[in-house]
Amino acid sequence: MITDKLIEKIIEMQNPTCVGLDTLFDYLPDDMKEGVTTFEGVAEKVLEFNKKIIDSVYDIVPSVKVQIAYYEMYGAAGIKAYYETLRYAAEKGLIVIADAKRNDIGSTASCYAKAFLGETQVNEQTDKAFPSDFVTVNGYLGSDGIVPFVEQCEKHDKGIFVLVKTSNPSGAEIQNVVLENGVPMYEYVGGLVEKWGESTVGKYGYSAVGAVAGATHPTEAARLREVLPHTFFLIPGYGAQGGNAEMLKSCFGKNGLGGVVNNSRGILCAYKKNGGTYYDAARAACIAMQKDLSSVIGKMGE
Amino acid sequence: MITDKLIEKIIEMQNPTCVGLDTLFDYLPDDMKEGVTTFEGVAEKVLEFNKKIIDSVYDIVPSVKVQIAYYEMYGAAGIKAYYETLRYAAEKGLIVIADAKRNDIGSTASCYAKAFLGETQVNEQTDKAFPSDFVTVNGYLGSDGIVPFVEQCEKHDKGIFVLVKTSNPSGAEIQNVVLENGVPMYEYVGGLVEKWGESTVGKYGYSAVGAVAGATHPTEAARLREVLPHTFFLIPGYGAQGGNAEMLKSCFGKNGLGGVVNNSRGILCAYKKNGGTYYDAARAACIAMQKDLSSVIGKMGE
Numbered sequence: 001m002i003t004d005k006l007i008e009k010i011i012e013m014q015n016p017t018c019v020g021l022d023t024l025f026d027y028l029p030d031d032m033k034e035g036v037t038t039f040e041g042v043a044e045k046v047l048e049f050n051k052k053i054i055d056s057v058y059d060i061v062p063s064v065k066v067q068i069a070y071y072e073m074y075g076a077a078g079i080k081a082y083y084e085t086l087r088y089a090a091e092k093g094l095i096v097i098a099d100a101k102r103n104d105i106g107s108t109a110s111c112y113a114k115a116f117l118g119e120t121q122v123n124e125q126t127d128k129a130f131p132s133d134f135v136t137v138n139g140y141l142g143s144d145g146i147v148p149f150v151e152q153c154e155k156h157d158k159g160i161f162v163l164v165k166t167s168n169p170s171g172a173e174i175q176n177v178v179l180e181n182g183v184p185m186y187e188y189v190g191g192l193v194e195k196w197g198e199s200t201v202g203k204y205g206y207s208a209v210g211a212v213a214g215a216t217h218p219t220e221a222a223r224l225r226e227v228l229p230h231t232f233f234l235i236p237g238y239g240a241q242g243g244n245a246e247m248l249k250s251c252f253g254k255n256g257l258g259g260v261v262n263n264s265r266g267i268l269c270a271y272k273k274n275g276g277t278y279y280d281a282a283r284a285a286c287i288a289m290q291k292d293l294s295s296v297i298g299k300m301g302e
Numbered sequence: 303m304i305t306d307k308l309i310e311k312i313i314e315m316q317n318p319t320c321v322g323l324d325t326l327f328d329y330l331p332d333d334m335k336e337g338v339t340t341f342e343g344v345a346e347k348v349l350e351f352n353k354k355i356i357d358s359v360y361d362i363v364p365s366v367k368v369q370i371a372y373y374e375m376y377g378a379a380g381i382k383a384y385y386e387t388l389r390y391a392a393e394k395g396l397i398v399i400a401d402a403k404r405n406d407i408g409s410t411a412s413c414y415a416k417a418f419l420g421e422t423q424v425n426e427q428t429d430k431a432f433p434s435d436f437v438t439v440n441g442y443l444g445s446d447g448i449v450p451f452v453e454q455c456e457k458h459d460k461g462i463f464v465l466v467k468t469s470n471p472s473g474a475e476i477q478n479v480v481l482e483n484g485v486p487m488y489e490y491v492g493g494l495v496e497k498w499g500e501s502t503v504g505k506y507g508y509s510a511v512g513a514v515a516g517a518t519h520p521t522e523a524a525r526l527r528e529v530l531p532h533t534f535f536l537i538p539g540y541g542a543q544g545g546n547a548e549m550l551k552s553c554f555g556k557n558g559l560g561g562v563v564n565n566s567r568g569i570l571c572a573y574k575k576n577g578g579t580y581y582d583a584a585r586a587a588c589i590a591m592q593k594d595l596s597s598v599i600g601k602m603g604e
Binding site: 073079114120163167188189 | 379
């Protein structure tokens with residue numbers, strides 16, 4: 001069961017870090033950017049950068065999150081690099097989270113679900129479009145936009161993370177609006193997530209239907225941890241966005257489990273601040289993050 | 303101004319129809335599907351199908367909406383066919399709506415906005431990833447997830463449609479939840495849309511920031527038309543999803559303007575019901591839809 005597998009890797013490495021491969025072309029060292037003029041050129045260099053980062057960290061972090069926007073902006077060439085990045089990370093044994101925040105009505109959601117979690121049929125053949133272990137989704141369309149993903153989770157042992165309380169400042173405009181029963185929207189959506197996950201709870205008590213809960217909003221995260229006992233969290237916002245270990249502590253239960261913490265810029269761009277090669281600096285940043293997180297979370301899995 | 307341009311085409315053709323190129327491989331005639339075994343093969347045939355549909359309808363409909371899920375499921379090859387479809391439709395003078403329902407925090411939303419509405423920079427060069435006139439977006443992340451799109455709208459004369467009240471049955475689970483001030487969520491989000499569009503109102507009184515309002519929910523659509531005077535509607539749900547002309551009448555003002563009505567399966571698969579070639583049947587379906595819509599909306603632009 002995929003969430004169990006993610007948790008086991010976290011326990012083994014004592015590290016709930018997720019490396020965010022939100023690889024902006026600007027993050028690359030100047031000598032890699034030089035002379036590149038086409039989308040194909042960018043795609044090739046970004047993939048090379050990603051592979052070196054993956055090679056450098058796969059033995060100390062359990063997972064990567066790959067944000068598709070940073071690839072989509074380079075058209076079909078970028079999307080091919082996205083696919084190759086997912087594939088390479090999976091080959092190295094990493095749990096792969098496709099950050100795509102997909103959402104649509106049932107029939108269309110089903111296409112997205114097959115693209116990221118399942119298989120696409122072509123007459124009698126099948127192939128995988130964007131093979132991932134988890135994909136992020138947006139629940140604004142309600143159950144019939146989410147159930148097609150849950151079906152693929154059940155069929156192929158995959159998972160999703162539903163946006164509940166995002167890390168950005170103005171998420172509150174919709175997510176913190178209070179409903180007539182006094183419950184804020186994020187908590188209400190969290191309740192739906194808990195329900196959507198009912199059929200897939202694994203041996204650690206967490207389902208395959210997780211929630212996005214930003215490190216930048218500790219009060220909301222603490223409340224969500226309390227009311228969503230079976231929901232595993234994907235926690236963005238650590239580092240460049242202002243979240244720190246103390247702020248996200250409440251996402252974790254007494255056994256040191258409950259979520260995976262994403263960091264993108266802080267790892268990919270560590271070399272710009274600390275010097276050295278980008279891949280060595282990324283590894284050092286992952287080690288520093290592991291220490292920082294475990295200092296507040298404690299021993300994971302006990 | 304892009305919404306003005308769309309409205310002028312609607313007035314000229316007396317037709318507020320949007321052809322939904324949600325081209326499932328299964329929609330293609332058997333002889334086009336025969337022997338295809340790869341994503342590249344599907345992409346080629348879907349593009350051929352789309353081009354023939356476009357050739358057959360571009361002089362009688364103002365716009366097409368291309369749902370990216372149906373292309374993404376075939377990986378990078380599908381995405382290339384998506385790009386080529388957008389390009390071909392634009393060449394034929396159609397207003398092109400990319401239905402992608404993208405959403406993310408500010409920095410990432412900015413990448414999506416550039417990909418669909420603006421330009422992507424590669425060192426000193428720029429190129430367009432998915433050139434569209436409008437892109438659909440999901441507002442769950444609030445203003446800082448939407449403003450990057452509005453900025454590209456202003457810079458490149460483009461538009462967006464924000465999900466407000468979707469056509470699917472369970473959209474109500476979140477969209478119809480009542481807030482503590484008695485306002486349902488969809489109306490509250492609609493209010494944000496009206497605000498996000500303030501800086502881009504055109505000569506017909508509608509802004510570049512439109513709303514998705516499903517034909518399947520006439521009560522909500524009528525309310526939205528009343529409270530969102532500057533918001534142009536993208537209206538899905540006509541035909542296969544159960545919406546009809548009478549149900550969506552309330553989306554339109556007294557001058558017969560206010561929205562564009564999408565139909566996908568009813569046009570792409572008309573040949574399966576009515577016989578003939580798929581492209582002739584699609585044209586006939588567009589003509590029938592024009593008659594149906596104008597019989598309830600009346601003369602557009604008076």
